[in-house]
Amino acid sequence: MSQTTPKKLVVIGNGMAPGRVLDHLFEKAPGAYQVTIFNAEPRVNYDRIMLSPVLSGEKAYEDIIIHDDAWYETHGVTLHKGKKILEIDRADRKVVADDGTVAEYDKLLIATGSSPFVIPVPGKDLAGVVTYRDLDDVDAMLAAAKSGGHAVVIGGGLLGLEAAYGLKRQGMDVTVLHLMPTLMERQLDPSAGYLLEKALADRDIRIITRANTKEITGRDGKVAGVVLEDGTKLPADIVVMAVGIRPSAQLADDAGLEVGRGILVDDHLRTSDPDILAVGECVEHRGQCYGLVAPLYDMAKVIAANLAGDEAQEYTGSVTATKLKVTGIDLYSAGDFAEADDREEIVLRDAAGGVYKRLVLKDNKIIGAVLYGDTADGAWFFDMLKKGTDISDLRDTLIFGQAYAGGSPLDPTAAVAALPDDAEICGCNGVCKGTIVQAITEKGLTGVDGVRAHTKASGSCGTCTGLVEQLLKVTLGDAFQPDAVQPMCGCTDLGHDDVRRLIVAQELKSIPAVVQELNWKTSCGCAKCRPALNYYLLATWPGEYVDDKQSRFINERVHANIQKDGTYSVVPRMWGGITTPDELRAIADVADKFKIPTVKVTGGQRIDLLGVKKEDLPAVWADLNAAGMVSGHAYGKSLRTVKTCVGTDWCRFGTQDSTGLGIKLERFMWGSWTPHKVKLGVSGCPRNCAEATCKDIGVVCVDSGYEIHFAGAAGMHVKGTELLCTVATEAEVLEYIGALTQLYREQGRYLERIYKWADRVGLDVAREQVVENADRRKELNARFVYSQKFMQNDPWAERAQGKDAEEFTSFRLAHLGKVA
Amino acid sequence: MNDMSMNTKTQVWIEICRLEDIPPQGARVIRATLGCVALFRTASDKVFALEDRCPHKGGPLSQGIVHENGVTCPLHNWVIDLETGVAKAPDEGRARTFPVQVRDGRVLIDRALLA
Numbered sequence: 001m002s003q004t005t006p007k008k009l010v011v012i013g014n015g016m017a018p019g020r021v022l023d024h025l026f027e028k029a030p031g032a033y034q035v036t037i038f039n040a041e042p043r044v045n046y047d048r049i050m051l052s053p054v055l056s057g058e059k060a061y062e063d064i065i066i067h068d069d070a071w072y073e074t075h076g077v078t079l080h081k082g083k084k085i086l087e088i089d090r091a092d093r094k095v096v097a098d099d100g101t102v103a104e105y106d107k108l109l110i111a112t113g114s115s116p117f118v119i120p121v122p123g124k125d126l127a128g129v130v131t132y133r134d135l136d137d138v139d140a141m142l143a144a145a146k147s148g149g150h151a152v153v154i155g156g157g158l159l160g161l162e163a164a165y166g167l168k169r170q171g172m173d174v175t176v177l178h179l180m181p182t183l184m185e186r187q188l189d190p191s192a193g194y195l196l197e198k199a200l201a202d203r204d205i206r207i208i209t210r211a212n213t214k215e216i217t218g219r220d221g222k223v224a225g226v227v228l229e230d231g232t233k234l235p236a237d238i239v240v241m242a243v244g245i246r247p248s249a250q251l252a253d254d255a256g257l258e259v260g261r262g263i264l265v266d267d268h269l270r271t272s273d274p275d276i277l278a279v280g281e282c283v284e285h286r287g288q289c290y291g292l293v294a295p296l297y298d299m300a301k302v303i304a305a306n307l308a309g310d311e312a313q314e315y316t317g318s319v320t321a322t323k324l325k326v327t328g329i330d331l332y333s334a335g336d337f338a339e340a341d342d343r344e345e346i347v348l349r350d351a352a353g354g355v356y357k358r359l360v361l362k363d364n365k366i367i368g369a370v371l372y373g374d375t376a377d378g379a380w381f382f383d384m385l386k387k388g389t390d391i392s393d394l395r396d397t398l399i400f401g402q403a404y405a406g407g408s409p410l411d412p413t414a415a416v417a418a419l420p421d422d423a424e425i426c427g428c429n430g431v432c433k434g435t436i437v438q439a440i441t442e443k444g445l446t447g448v449d450g451v452r453a454h455t456k457a458s459g460s461c462g463t464c465t466g467l468v469e470q471l472l473k474v475t476l477g478d479a480f481q482p483d484a485v486q487p488m489c490g491c492t493d494l495g496h497d498d499v500r501r502l503i504v505a506q507e508l509k510s511i512p513a514v515v516q517e518l519n520w521k522t523s524c525g526c527a528k529c530r531p532a533l534n535y536y537l538l539a540t541w542p543g544e545y546v547d548d549k550q551s552r553f554i555n556e557r558v559h560a561n562i563q564k565d566g567t568y569s570v571v572p573r574m575w576g577g578i579t580t581p582d583e584l585r586a587i588a589d590v591a592d593k594f595k596i597p598t599v600k601v602t603g604g605q606r607i608d609l610l611g612v613k614k615e616d617l618p619a620v621w622a623d624l625n626a627a628g629m630v631s632g633h634a635y636g637k638s639l640r641t642v643k644t645c646v647g648t649d650w651c652r653f654g655t656q657d658s659t660g661l662g663i664k665l666e667r668f669m670w671g672s673w674t675p676h677k678v679k680l681g682v683s684g685c686p687r688n689c690a691e692a693t694c695k696d697i698g699v700v701c702v703d704s705g706y707e708i709h710f711a712g713a714a715g716m717h718v719k720g721t722e723l724l725c726t727v728a729t730e731a732e733v734l735e736y737i738g739a740l741t742q743l744y745r746e747q748g749r750y751l752e753r754i755y756k757w758a759d760r761v762g763l764d765v766a767r768e769q770v771v772e773n774a775d776r777r778k779e780l781n782a783r784f785v786y787s788q789k790f791m792q793n794d795p796w797a798e799r800a801q802g803k804d805a806e807e808f809t810s811f812r813l814a815h816l817g818k819v820a
Numbered sequence: 821m822n823d824m825s826m827n828t829k830t831q832v833w834i835e836i837c838r839l840e841d842i843p844p845q846g847a848r849v850i851r852a853t854l855g856c857v858a859l860f861r862t863a864s865d866k867v868f869a870l871e872d873r874c875p876h877k878g879g880p881l882s883q884g885i886v887h888e889n890g891v892t893c894p895l896h897n898w899v900i901d902l903e904t905g906v907a908k909a910p911d912e913g914r915a916r917t918f919p920v921q922v923r924d925g926r927v928l929i930d931r932a933l934l935a
Contacts (some may be wrong), residue, residue, distance in 0.1 A: 001846050070877075070896070170923075209886060252899075368891065415909065443909065443910075454910055522887070522888055523863065523864075523888055524845070524863045524887055525887060526884040526885075526887045526888075526890075526892070527884070527887060527892030527897065527899070530887065531885070549846040550843060550844070550846050550885070550886065551845075551885065553885065553894065554883040554884065554885075554894040555877045555894075558883075562883060562895070564877070565880070566878075566880040566883070607841050623831075801884060806841065806842075806843065806848065808853050809849065810849035811836055811837060811848065811849070811850045811851065811855075813850055813851060813852040813853065
């Protein structure tokens with residue numbers, strides 16, 4: 001592109017389709033467009049096909065972000081989060097958002113997606129009736145699942161079944177209502193539908209077919225149950241509608257663009273106004289509307305090429321394939337499997353093995369494929385389907401898959417080796433075999449992680465990971481070593497748990513000892529393993545191991561949080577959130593004296609001083625120390641804050657002294673290093689003003705004593721705590737929490753929050769070792785108390801008195817004149 | 821005193837500090853006319869000088885974790901090769917490097933940094 005003034009491109013919608021358009025566009029024509037995006041959702045672009053694993057708890061929101069905030073910044077994109085466009089003004093070439101924001105465009109891209117279809121029954125507007133479309137829906141379902149109870153999912157298609165499985169995993173009692181006689185009737189014939197129904201029943205998901213919903217009943221404006229036409233009544237704390245989607249074309253229609261079922265577009269994805277393009281689920285192209293991701297990506301390539309000035313590329317429609325994302329159930333379907341007179345079918349059933357395969361043929365070509373229970377040949381069939389391969393010669397063995405094509409069984413890698421270069425391996429991201437092989441050879445990749453980083457293949461739903469591994473094997477031969485365990489980092493093949501075990505078993509007491517004895521592949525580790533090893537050694541050998549500050553992340557090395565401009569922020573500890581006028585005066589004086597630009601109250605009831613120059617840190621700390629304040633460890637994988645409410649000190653409803661208990665807990669636990677940050681809350685009554693039930697560990701005071709909760713989260717992932725137990729005295733609270741923290745310190749992998757640790761090892765581990773086994777609890781707590789003896793020195797005081805002085809001073813070249 | 825061992829034009833070497841002034845697997849910062857320069861010392865006592873700015877978003881490399889011949893930027897975990905200043909793939913970018921040498925335990929840099 002020549003260096004002309006960039007044109008203004010406005011995008012309505014921030015889903016995967018426009019995201020992919022921009023990826024291609026910035027690659028092809030960087031700087032050609034000044035891009036503004038309006039997103040009705042209040043967030044960045046994330047991988048919508050991965051919502052099911054988020055719902056089932058197998059992934060977190062942060063795992064499925066496609067473009068983070070930094071990406072928008074890098075490409076100079078203005079992203080309006082949470083702003084919905086109300087009007088497209090074609091005469092003045094501008095769009096208007098619901099908050100009055102106006103943006104002018106040279107080219108406009110509409111990507112409004114689709115909206116879930118809601119069946120018009122009485123009660124559809126009650127609270128607790130949700131659709132399954134975006135992260136807000138998933139959050140609503142997760143919130144409902146927290147209290148257990150009954151979920152009813154209306155719709156037994158792909159989306160409905162994934163929602164049902166996710167809610168089941170979250171501990172709800174789940175019933176699926178399906179209008180037709182068998183599940184997924186568009187993809188499966190009745191007997192395969194039955195296989196699927198049985199597999200779901202084995203997972204305790206109840207299926208009612210031929211279920212016609214009559215009404216959704218409520219109590220106090222909230223959903224309470226579902227009534228079917230035949231009079232069946234089902235209790236429901238949440239109802240999920242997953243009966244289908246329809247293109248969101250209203251905005252385009254209002255603007256006078258031509259609209260059918262979706263926004264009508266030509267082969268360049270242009271609407272009836274040549275300056276307005278449309279992409280994704282909102283479009284209708286050659287009579288087709290799509291609801292899967294691969295066609296959207298095909299469209300995105302064409303739009304980006306057109307916007308970059310390459311008008312030769314056209315979109316001619318897509319053949320689609322889809323997988324059911326329910327762990328343990330393999331289901332793959334591709335193409336068209338509606339019955340018609342001019343079509344034949346080949347079906348293979350193995351009821352005992354739970355396998356069903358069906359191919360739909362027309363004129364000796366595959367036009368549809370359904371695989372259940374054994375989906376290994378999906379890519380092979382899909383490739384022939386897309387290419388329109390004549391299968392006459394393969395017909396007799398076709399259904400047995402590629403291994404038997406022509407009669408002789410092949411091993412699976414041979415099958416992958418036989419795939420042509422343009423065979424699609426990763427459907428989510430549209431990556432074909434040739435791209436992956438090229439990346440492996442050109443970039444010298446040796447594992448799935450590398451392939452993911454360079455090509456995005458297997459980076460979304462992960463079901464093609466096996467294929468990617470086979471490609472690595474085919475390309476690298478014996479040099480490819482598949483990993484059974486996720487290694488800690490590139491320096492070793494050992495996983496975190498093995499390393500922790502060997503540190504104890506072989507009595508390894510320093511990082512060099514670990515590197516040497518456990519055959520690290522690097523001379524001294526990397527930025528990933530060294531902080532982890534430093535923590536493991538510190539937790540295993542309290543009082544013996546000498547902390548290696550060069551192996552700590554900068555925040556922990558200098559006891560402050562690094563900010564984006566290289567300055568630091570400082571948070572003094574305020575025990576239980578209680579402060580005094582003298583402390584506040586001292587903080588104000590420090591802020592004045594060192595010209596600290598921002599003073600902010602944190603979410604954890606502390607005060608944050610932001611923008612401190614590194615060389616000022618020791619002097620700032622000296623002044624704070626002089627007023628009696630110590631480090632709040634706001635920078636550490638360590639105990640951070642204990643939030644409290646005012647409890648019986650002041651509150652009309654307080655049942656216990658929550659403030660006092662919070663202070664005791666913080667004094668007991670401060671200074672401890674942990675696998676990840678640890679935040680506590682103590683609430684004085686079940687009104688829970690300290691929000692204790694979304695903390696790593698929480699205490700809720702009740703009349704009879706103290707409920708101890710754990711494994712909550714309220715960051716990227718919002719999760720209510722689990723109840724550990726109820727105890728009668730403050731002393732017991734301290735003992736139980738000391739033991740629980742120590743168990744986490746001994747078992748948690750570095751950077752694994754308490755809730756993730758509890759999820760991995762199971763909640764019962766904590767209940768058994770901390771609650772049921774008193775001896776074990778006392779041992780754990782004693783180890784925590786012992787370790788604390790070495791931890792509770794204020795790191796700020798040490799540095800204010802000159803420790804690590806070289807860390808806070810620099811050389812000024814102007815003062816160096818000595819010629820050597 | 822001119823040192824002709826470098827195969828570039830004549831350089832004038834200035835003593836900045838002693839080797840032990842830089843912590844092993846750590847860094848010190850020189851505030852020079854042209855901006856900050858980070859002096860790194862690896863576990864095997866090699867010393868490198870790079871501009872103290874990550875090519876990604878200007879993060880202070882001197883604050884990163886030093887490993888073998890690389891440093892990991894504290895802001896977004898880019899790994900920069902200390903010898904070449906080049907970012908480790910798949911990231912792309914380069915931090916400027918400066919000639920540096922250690923003689924009799926003294927760390928020397930080229931006076932050109934003053935310019």
